[in-house]
Amino acid sequence: DQQVKQNSPSLSVQEGRISILNCDYTNSMFDYFLWYKKYPAEGPTFLISISSIKDKNEDGRFTVFLNKSAKHLSLHIVPSQPGDSAVYFCAAQSPGNTPLVFGKGTRLSVIA
Amino acid sequence: DVKVTQSSRYLVKRTGEKVFLECVQDMDHENMFWYRQDPGLGLRLIYFSYDVKMKEKGDIPEGYSVSREKKERFSLILESASTNQTSMYLCASSGGVSDTQYFGPGTRLTVL
Numbered sequence: 001d002q003q004v005k006q007n008s009p010s011l012s013v014q015e016g017r018i019s020i021l022n023c024d025y026t027n028s029m030f031d032y033f034l035w036y037k038k039y040p041a042e043g044p045t046f047l048i049s050i051s052s053i054k055d056k057n058e059d060g061r062f063t064v065f066l067n068k069s070a071k072h073l074s075l076h077i078v079p080s081q082p083g084d085s086a087v088y089f090c091a092a093q094s095p096g097n098t099p100l101v102f103g104k105g106t107r108l109s110v111i112a
Numbered sequence: 113d114v115k116v117t118q119s120s121r122y123l124v125k126r127t128g129e130k131v132f133l134e135c136v137q138d139m140d141h142e143n144m145f146w147y148r149q150d151p152g153l154g155l156r157l158i159y160f161s162y163d164v165k166m167k168e169k170g171d172i173p174e175g176y177s178v179s180r181e182k183k184e185r186f187s188l189i190l191e192s193a194s195t196n197q198t199s200m201y202l203c204a205s206s207g208g209v210s211d212t213q214y215f216g217p218g219t220r221l222t223v224l
Contacts, residue, residue: 006154009152034212034213036215041121041217041218041220042217042218043116043202043204043215043216043217043218044155044202044215045215046212046213046214049212089154089155091213097143097162097208099145099157099160099170100213102147102154102155102156103154104152104153104154105154105155
């Protein structure tokens with residue numbers, strides 16, 4: 001049973017426009033959420049995170065929104081750049097020192 | 113900067129061979145993890161460790177074992193490699209609760 005779901009396997013966006021990547025979760029115990037970015041043949045790199053006590057966290061072009069009642073988070077990238085083309089993984093963690101639970105990823109293609 | 117290194121970027125083995133994948137981190141992290149990444153399946157946790165000589169099964173431990181004799185090193189062992197273990201293997205480490213996981217570059221293993 002998938003606890004973290006990324007329902008869009010792929011997304012194409014024009015350069016300069018906004019990219020919105022979505023993630024849903026089912027486990028109400030999750031209290032920490034992260035986004036990772038992965039290029040081919042490389043390990044994932046941490047992008048941005050949010051604690052459940054917040055509903056928004058911003059870092060430059062990247063903003064993560066958390067809607068706890070809907071068990072939904074989204075990553076906004078604006079403006080999108082060709083170098084943002086990668087697979088994006090959403091991850092969630094329960095309280096305590098527990099492993100991250102990852103979604104299956106969304107492949108973002110930013111078209112010049 | 114956190115550095116997680118993996119012993120090989122690419123590896124080709126034959127069915128039935130014993131395979132060792134090594135991971136080393138240089139940040140004195142307590143937690144270490146092994147994942148595999150397959151198209152359409154995302155990142156799946158194989159084993160993790162919160163301390164030296166300690167190991168916990170992840171979601172897909174069958175066919176794998178691990179060893180953590182030193183804090184900085186976490187090894188993944190395929191006792192008898194099979195073709196369905198052809199995959200990208202990713203090691204990660206983190207310092208503790210709600211701490212970011214840092215990934216190594218990955219090992220692309222092909223079992224013929």
